[in-house]
Amino acid sequence: xxxxxVIVVNPVAGKRQMKRDLLDLVALVEKQDYETILHITKSxxxxxxxxxxxxxxxxxxxxCGGDGTxxxxxxGLLKSEIRPPLLYYPCGSTNDFAATLGLPKSVNAAxxxxxxxxxxxxDVGVLNGERYFSYITSYGIFTKASFSAQQKVKNAxxxxxxxxxxxxxxxxxxxxxxxxxxYEGGTIKGNFAMVAVTxxxxxxxxxxxxxxxxxxDDGLFELLLVRGLTDPxxxxxxxxxxxxxxxxxxxxILLQTKKVKIECEEAPSYCTDGxxxxxxxCAEVECLPGAIRLLV
Numbered sequence: 001x002x003x004x005x006v007i008v009v010n011p012v013a014g015k016r017q018m019k020r021d022l023l024d025l026v027a028l029v030e031k032q033d034y035e036t037i038l039h040i041t042k043s044x045x046x047x048x049x050x051x052x053x054x055x056x057x058x059x060x061x062x063x064c065g066g067d068g069t070x071x072x073x074x075x076g077l078l079k080s081e082i083r084p085p086l087l088y089y090p091c092g093s094t095n096d097f098a099a100t101l102g103l104p105k106s107v108n109a110a111x112x113x114x115x116x117x118x119x120x121x122x123d124v125g126v127l128n129g130e131r132y133f134s135y136i137t138s139y140g141i142f143t144k145a146s147f148s149a150q151q152k153v154k155n156a157x158x159x160x161x162x163x164x165x166x167x168x169x170x171x172x173x174x175x176x177x178x179x180x181x182x183y184e185g186g187t188i189k190g191n192f193a194m195v196a197v198t199x200x201x202x203x204x205x206x207x208x209x210x211x212x213x214x215x216x217d218d219g220l221f222e223l224l225l226v227r228g229l230t231d232p233x234x235x236x237x238x239x240x241x242x243x244x245x246x247x248x249x250x251x252x253i254l255l256q257t258k259k260v261k262i263e264c265e266e267a268p269s270y271c272t273d274g275x276x277x278x279x280x281x282c283a284e285v286e287c288l289p290g291a292i293r294l295l296v
Contacts, residue, residue: 003059005034008050008073010041010065013091025064025089032114034060041069051076055083060114064089067097067135071273074124074292075132085119085293096202096274097135100214101296114295121217121290123199128284131272134292137285139177139268140194141226142207176228178265183223183257193228195262197221197285210245213254219289223260225253258287 007029009022029036037058039050051061051073061084063073070088077083090098101120125133176191199221201211209222226242229235229251238251247254267279 002033002035004037004057005029005060005062006037006039006050006054006058007062007064008039008041008047008069010047010069010091013065013069021091022064025062029060029062029114034114041065045072047072048076048079052079055080058084060084060087062087062089064091066091066095067274070097071132071134071275074134078124078132078288078291083292085295087114087117087295097200099202100135100200100216101294103296117295120294120296122292122294123217123219123221124288124291125197125199125221126286126288127270127272127277128280128282131277133272135200135273136196136198137270137272137277137283138194138196138198138224139262139264139270139280139283140192140196141175142194177268180261180263181223181225182261182263183255184259185255185257188225188253190225191228192225194224194226196224197260198224199287207242208245209254213256217290219287220256220258221260221285221287223253223255223257225255227251260285 007026026036026038037054039046041047041050047063047065047069053076055061055077061073061077063070063086067090070090073086077086088098088101088103090103095103122134125137127133127137131137176193179190179192179195181188181192181195196207198209199214199216201209201214207224209224214222224247226238227250229238234251241248241252246252262283262285264281267281270277270280270283
């Protein structure tokens with residue numbers, strides 16, 4: 001008796017290459033003794049509903065889309081007590097998380113040899129007890145690039161769309177939010193232009209974190225804090241530091257923690273896995289160790 005695989009596809013992700021690869025993908029999964037159930041999403045939230053509905057009814061969940069689609073599928077799986085392994089085929093504009101995982105960007109027999117893949121017990125984050133994320137939640141500079149770039153622009157020029165949006169935010173590095181950050185190692189107060197809780201080497205389509213410091217299954221998240229700056233010379237130096245991954249502990253702080261509470265005097269706009277998550281004054285973030293079995 002063949003196993004069942006549910007394939008969730010976002011048809012508008014990235015440069016729409018999924019339309020070209022879809023038949024190949026289904027054929028490759030079925031050749032590996034899976035009976036496939038194909039679902040094409042029609043609107044935001046569909047992927048989450050599908051994953052939740054079929055979580056206990058299949059042996060494999062396949063997600064085809066960008067980081068936002070992956071976020072929805074993971075969110076749906078976490079609402080079920082029975083969670084099948086998850087296979088991610090990235091076809092979004094930037095695919096921050098896929099870059100961290102080193103996943104192939106094309107459908108071919110080698111990339112979909114399911115039996116030879118290893119299981120990564122992926123840590124998942126939860127924001128204020130209800131919103132899940134696979135790799136980042138943040139506010140401030142660069143974090144708006146993902147959700148402010150128009151989909152048609154992202155489809156047309158891909159990763160460059162995020163770079164252009166991120167460049168627009170550089171002059172705003174001086175805009176900062178008075179913030180109190182409480183993590184497992186203590187408390188830090190300051191005026192921050194960005195606060196990011198990540199589980200990825202790539203953040204916001206623009207920033208990169210050192211691969212030797214990031215593990216996706218260690219039960220810890222990276223906490224990145226960037227102080228707000230008003231001096232143009234210092235601002236330029238900090239941007240250079242961010243690009244070159246140099247964290248001096250003064251203007252740029254990189255820590256690790258399982259839990260963190262971020263309290264702001266006003267409510268900044270948060271981004272979660274590339275999507276707008278609301279204007280939040282008090283954000284409590286927690287790591288859920290090994291919550292998802294991801295095939296890599």
